[in-house]
Amino acid sequence: MFVVQGLSKTYADGTHALQSINLAVEAGEILAVVGGSGCGKTTLLRLVAGLDTATSGAITVDGEPILGPHPAVGIAFQEPRLLPWLCVADNVGFGVMDLPRGEREARVAEAIERVGLAEHAQRWPRELSGGQQQRVSIARALVARPKVLLLDEPFSALDAFTRASLHEHLLTLWAASRPTVVIVTHDVEEAVSLADRVVVMRPRPGRVFETISVRAGRPRDKLAPGFDKAKRRVLNALDRSLKTAEDHQTPSAGGAELWW
Amino acid sequence: MDASTLPSQPSTSLPTDATNAAPSLTTPRSAVRARRTARPWLLGFVLPVGLALGWELAVRLGLAQGRLMPPPSKILEAFWSLARTGELWVHVGATLGRVLAGFAFGALFGTLLGAFAGASERFRWIFDPTLQALRAVPSIAWVPLFLLWFGIFETSKIILIAVGVFFPVYLGVAGAIAGIDRKLLEVGRVFRLSPFATVRRVMLPAVLPEWIIAIRSGLGLGFMFVVAAELMGASEGLGYLLLDGQQMGRPDQILAAIIAFALLGKVCDGIVVAATAPLTAWQDLRRGRL
Ligand SMILES: Nc1ncnc2c1ncn2[C@@H]1O[C@H](COP(=O)(O)OP(=O)(O)OP(=O)(O)O)[C@@H](O)[C@H]1O
Ligand SMILES: [Mg+2]
Numbered sequence: 417m418f419v420v421q422g423l424s425k426t427y428a429d430g431t432h433a434l435q436s437i438n439l440a441v442e443a444g445e446i447l448a449v450v451g452g453s454g455c456g457k458t459t460l461l462r463l464v465a466g467l468d469t470a471t472s473g474a475i476t477v478d479g480e481p482i483l484g485p486h487p488a489v490g491i492a493f494q495e496p497r498l499l500p501w502l503c504v505a506d507n508v509g510f511g512v513m514d515l516p517r518g519e520r521e522a523r524v525a526e527a528i529e530r531v532g533l534a535e536h537a538q539r540w541p542r543e544l545s546g547g548q549q550q551r552v553s554i555a556r557a558l559v560a561r562p563k564v565l566l567l568d569e570p571f572s573a574l575d576a577f578t579r580a581s582l583h584e585h586l587l588t589l590w591a592a593s594r595p596t597v598v599i600v601t602h603d604v605e606e607a608v609s610l611a612d613r614v615v616v617m618r619p620r621p622g623r624v625f626e627t628i629s630v631r632a633g634r635p636r637d638k639l640a641p642g643f644d645k646a647k648r649r650v651l652n653a654l655d656r657s658l659k660t661a662e663d664h665q666t667p668s669a670g671g672a673e674l675w676w
Numbered sequence: 677m678d679a680s681t682l683p684s685q686p687s688t689s690l691p692t693d694a695t696n697a698a699p700s701l702t703t704p705r706s707a708v709r710a711r712r713t714a715r716p717w718l719l720g721f722v723l724p725v726g727l728a729l730g731w732e733l734a735v736r737l738g739l740a741q742g743r744l745m746p747p748p749s750k751i752l753e754a755f756w757s758l759a760r761t762g763e764l765w766v767h768v769g770a771t772l773g774r775v776l777a778g779f780a781f782g783a784l785f786g787t788l789l790g791a792f793a794g795a796s797e798r799f800r801w802i803f804d805p806t807l808q809a810l811r812a813v814p815s816i817a818w819v820p821l822f823l824l825w826f827g828i829f830e831t832s833k834i835i836l837i838a839v840g841v842f843f844p845v846y847l848g849v850a851g852a853i854a855g856i857d858r859k860l861l862e863v864g865r866v867f868r869l870s871p872f873a874t875v876r877r878v879m880l881p882a883v884l885p886e887w888i889i890a891i892r893s894g895l896g897l898g899f900m901f902v903v904a905a906e907l908m909g910a911s912e913g914l915g916y917l918l919l920d921g922q923q924m925g926r927p928d929q930i931l932a933a934i935i936a937f938a939l940l941g942k943v944c945d946g947i948v949v950a951a952t953a954p955l956t957a958w959q960d961l962r963r964g965r966l
Contacts, residue, residue: 467862485868497863501881501958510877511867540958560867 417443418464418564418596423473424621425459432621433459436473439615439624443478443563444594448601448611450650452658456622457600458494461566464598465491477564490562490595494569496549498541504528504552505537511560527555530589547578551585558589567599571606579603583610587634604654608646609636616650618657625657746928754928755935758917768936770913771902774830775944778837779898783891785838786845790890793846794853794883804850811843816904823908833905840901841894848890852883885959888952892945899941914940 423437433456441447449457462468464475466484475482477489490511498507509524528537531551533544541549550570557565567586571579583606590597601607607614608630618625630646637643728748735742742750758764789807792799818836826832856879864878906915914933921929 465866467865485866487868491866493859493862495859497859499860499863499878499881501884510863513877542958 417441417478419476420460420464421474421476423460423463423475424471425456425463425468426471434463434470435621435623437622437624441564441596441598443596445613446590446597446599446611448599448607448614449617450601450604450607450614450654451617451622451625452619452654455617455619455657457617458568459622460617461491461568461598461600464564465489465566467491487560488563489566490557490560490564491566492550492554492557492568492570494572496541496546496553498549498552498556500541503538503540504533504544507541507552508555508559510556523559527559528552530558530592531555531585547574547582550574551582554586554589558593558595561593562595564596564598567597569600569602572602579606584635586610604647604650605638608643608650609638614646614650616653616657626653628653744927746931750928751931751935754926755932758929758932764932764936767912767914767917767933768940770910771906771915771937772940772944774833774837774905774913775895775898775902777830778834778901779841779895781834782838782841782898783845783894786842786890786894787849787887790846790849791853793850795879800850807843807846811847815840815901819904819908828909833902833908833910836905837898837901840897844897845890845894848886848893849883852886852890853879855886856882884952885956888948888956892948895944895948896941899937899944903937 418439418441420437420439423434425434426432437460439447449460451457459468463470464482466482466486466489469483477486480486480488482489499510502510505524505528508527509520512520512523515523525534525537528534531554533548533551533555536544536548541552544552550573554567554570557567571582574582586597587610597610599607599610611630614628614630615624616626616628617623628646628649632640632642632646731740731742731745732747732749734740735747746754755764758767789803793804793807794800815836818839819832822832822836826835860878860882861874864874869877902913903915903918906913907919910916914936917933917936918930921927921933
């Protein structure tokens with residue numbers, strides 16, 4: 417279980433990016449985070465990954481506090497951020513170099529296989545398409561077997577087709593080891609088709625506006641009436657979250673469940 | 677007039693489009709490209725070879741004297757006789773030894789100080805202004821001082837060359853390190869690399885291409901400065917050969933030494949390029965695309 421308590425972040429220049437964020441994510445849950453631009457989604461992920469320090473509040477993974485980069489937390493950035501001087505296999509293995517060689521190679525081969533890049537293992541990053549690079553970056557985060565996997569808009573630069581196939585890849589990967597996944601996205605359909613719960617954030621300062629549960633089996637049927645309903649529900653919450661005038665109270669997560 | 681020309685514009689622009697497109701329609705595109713890329717490097721030979729042959733002919737036909745500017749055959753002859761007697765290799769060896777020694781020191785200190793300047797803001801604040809001021813001094817201006825300090829033998833020459841090599845390497849490395857993508861460094865942080873591992877696994881490979889370029893321009897300057905060093909007094913070396921040629925009134929020897937300099941510089945640069953090419957095979961070069 418991964419818990420965020422009263423998390424606030426004020427940047428050095430006075431930007432109030434996050435204010436008292438509270439989240440509790442079950443092990444193996446997929447949580448989507450949506451919200452307008454600049455509402456602190458990236459800030460939240462960076463804090464959880466231990467790349468920045470919070471102004472106040474705490475983050476724990478299975479009771480262990482996150483004070484800096486932690487082996488239990490893996491992150492795939494919005495850009496692939498591959499090291500251009502390493503081939504695909506070495507990029508994937510970048511974070512597990514201290515494992516014994518045999519185990520490392522087995523894990524890397526498995527991860528590359530899982531993201532469907534087996535025949536590209538020895539190529540340079542520059543020889544890959546954008547979507548392939550993105551998969552390498554997800555495989556790199558996964559190969560260290562984190563308990564919590566953070567994905568910051570991992571598919572935002574891709575076309576709808578590639579995106580759909582990467583959703584499938586991601587769900588297969590997730591099914592294999594069931595990590596907790598937090599995925600930031602701007603795409604409501606993506607959020608609803610992947611996540612167990614969708615957190616809608618609201619800007620200035622960033623905080624949780626509403627949490628919508630999506631209780632449906634996987635793979636999800638995008639033509640089911642419930643799917644559309646969930647989508648509309650998230651869109652509606654997003655709309656209201658951007659009307660910052662009224663001071664909205666954060667509703668409890670339980671009241672916003674949705675079944676189909 | 678305006679009103680009458682405006683509507684006709686589309687029809688007048690049509691023929692020019694058609695003529696622009698015509699060549700690619702009539703001749704295969706690959707043939708056009710082959711003609712464009714295969715020949716130009718040969719074009720570069722036309723001027724020097726033509727001039728050399730012209731001068732040779734002019735001297736042979738008695739149109740010119742060729743005393744101050746000997747014909748190519750005499751220059752080659754001088755070059756060949758120096759090579760045959762073994763004299764050339766003594767001079768080449770002396771020059772090469774000085775360049776390599778000066779280059780080694782200059783490149784080493786340039787890399788180290790450049791790395792510190794790139795990595796540490798405080799180091800940069802303290803040392804960079806002084807180094808930049810020293811860089812502004814034309815390095816030849818150091819010659820008299822170095823002669824006084826280090827004597828007229830090898831030490832002063834090697835130090836002068838090292839100074840020449842130092843600055844391009846220092847600037848190149850400092851710039852490369854300061855310019856490392858912060859996003860890649862963050863990947864190292866996510867996986868909790870130690871500072872040493874960060875240097876070895878992220879920073880070094882990231883600056884390698886620029887380091888090689890800095891090293892190459894340093895080596896080029898090393899050859900520039902070895903001439904200055906040898907002109908200030910040496911008993912062997914290609915620079916000595918230049919000076920000797922001047923004093924003996926033998927332009928053919930001077931030109932032979934110049935040719936030797938050109939070849940030596942080119943060979944050394946080629947060796948650096950060939951030795952480092954495998955290290956930067958990952959780079960997204962245009963060569964790999966075409
Ligand atoms: N390093 C920083 N220094 C100061 N302010 C920052 C910094 N990084 C982000 N901010 C500010 O914090 C707020 C939240 O930024 P963040 O990047 O978390 O937004 P986001 O929700 O990820 O937006 P987007 O959807 O556009 O990526 C913004 O107002 C931004 O300007
Ligand atoms: Mg963001």
